[in-house]
Amino acid sequence: MALRIIVPVDGSEPSQHAIGWAIAFARRAGATISVCSVVDAMLACVAVGGGAAVDTGPMIETLRTDAARFSSAAGALASAGHIPTTTTVLEGSPADEIAAFAREHHADIIVMGTHARHGLARGVLGSVTAAVVRSSAVAVVTIRAQSRLDGTGPIVVAVDDSAASTAAGRLAITFARLLGNPVHLVHVGGIDRERERDVLEALSNEAARAGVAASTEIRLGATVETLIAATTERDGSLLATGTHGRDAVGRLFLGSVAEGLIRDSIVPVLVAR
Numbered sequence: 001m002a003l004r005i006i007v008p009v010d011g012s013e014p015s016q017h018a019i020g021w022a023i024a025f026a027r028r029a030g031a032t033i034s035v036c037s038v039v040d041a042m043l044a045c046v047a048v049g050g051g052a053a054v055d056t057g058p059m060i061e062t063l064r065t066d067a068a069r070f071s072s073a074a075g076a077l078a079s080a081g082h083i084p085t086t087t088t089v090l091e092g093s094p095a096d097e098i099a100a101f102a103r104e105h106h107a108d109i110i111v112m113g114t115h116a117r118h119g120l121a122r123g124v125l126g127s128v129t130a131a132v133v134r135s136s137a138v139a140v141v142t143i144r145a146q147s148r149l150d151g152t153g154p155i156v157v158a159v160d161d162s163a164a165s166t167a168a169g170r171l172a173i174t175f176a177r178l179l180g181n182p183v184h185l186v187h188v189g190g191i192d193r194e195r196e197r198d199v200l201e202a203l204s205n206e207a208a209r210a211g212v213a214a215s216t217e218i219r220l221g222a223t224v225e226t227l228i229a230a231t232t233e234r235d236g237s238l239l240a241t242g243t244h245g246r247d248a249v250g251r252l253f254l255g256s257v258a259e260g261l262i263r264d265s266i267v268p269v270l271v272a273r
């Protein structure tokens with residue numbers, strides 16, 4: 001069965017990067033795309049705040065018109081690329097609606113832009129993306145306006161011994177198999193080398209069983225900066241991480257690491273819970 005990709009759009013530059021990445025990925029992986037745009041009536045209420053009795057109907061209608069235009073434009077791009085595509089306009093709290101839409105469509109991933117513009121008739125995908133990453137059961141690929149989308153190297157995976165890291169690694173292996181890419185498995189630690197090698201070897205063996213070439217390494221340093229450096233050195237095409245993982249001595253760290261990678265990574269970031 002083809003992978004199902006959800007792409008929330010809001011007309012912003014990161015949103016446009018997200019649909020572009022999703023189209024390129026879907027074309028290579030044989031995936032389908034469902035585009036959605038969310039009308040948040042609270043934006044109209046905020047815009048006319050101050051206690052005055054104001055009819056927000058025209059403002060909400062403007063939001064609906066913009067949402068339809070954003071989703072239609074993104075859907076047209078995907079369809080032009082011969083990707084099976086649907087478009088939908090949703091209404092409500094953006095993060096909640098996106099998560100529900102992904103569940104209803106049995107999505108495999110959500111692809112979202114980050115740091116989108118704020119304001120009436122514009123999205124709030126910066127804060128919305130953060131909320132979706134924190135709450136969604138579906139893995140999220142985040143893309144900044146500054147993200148490099150032309151990396152040809154491996155999918156780089158941040159590895160520890162947590163369930164979230166394993167989920168991210170397995171999904172990265174699935175993507176790599178579909179795309180014909182290798183994976184590069186990186187553990188930032190050095191505290192318990194034997195244990196760290198075992199964790200890397202287990203995931204490397206899973207890659208081998210899937211027919212995906214895998215390389216591994218253990219690095220020392222600040223986690224976010226070290227992972228980004230590993231990605232840069234290998235011309236990585238995607239950086240995968242879990243959330244709420246643990247390091248070699250049991251300390252929580254991948255929650256903050258995921259946030260740091262979303263903020264600073266030079267390539268799109270795949271985040272799995």
